[in-house]
Amino acid sequence: MRVTSKLADVDFNFGKIERSGTMLVIHSDEKQAMRTMVYMAPDDFLAFLKTMATSKGALLFLLFFPYFWLKHRRDVAKGGTAAAHAVPSPNDDPW
Numbered sequence: 001m002r003v004t005s006k007l008a009d010v011d012f013n014f015g016k017i018e019r020s021g022t023m024l025v026i027h028s029d030e031k032q033a034m035r036t037m038v039y040m041a042p043d044d045f046l047a048f049l050k051t052m053a054t055s056k057g058a059l060l061f062l063l064f065f066p067y068f069w070l071k072h073r074r075d076v077a078k079g080g081t082a083a084a085h086a087v088p089s090p091n092d093d094p095w
Helices: 042-053 056-063 065-077
Strands: 002-004 009-011 014-020 023-028 037-040
Touching: 037 042, 042 056, 056 065
Parallel strands: none
Antiparallel strands: 002 009, 014 023, 023 037
């Protein structure tokens, strides 16, 4: 997964997920150079589910997920990379 903002352009690979009190804590993969933790409160989780359920793009992605996943795996096997499928970052412009 790629996270892109004005502050950073970061690849995020999921590691372990755990609960801490009322928070869901999502750790980045231990192999990543920049270790990251995402804290998700119950309200954040409900907002995420609501947004996913009411988003035409998200629902279509879920519906066609098997096709997208197989196509991605085939492209990577042919020598492509996961980064080739990423959206270009606005941070790619030189200063």
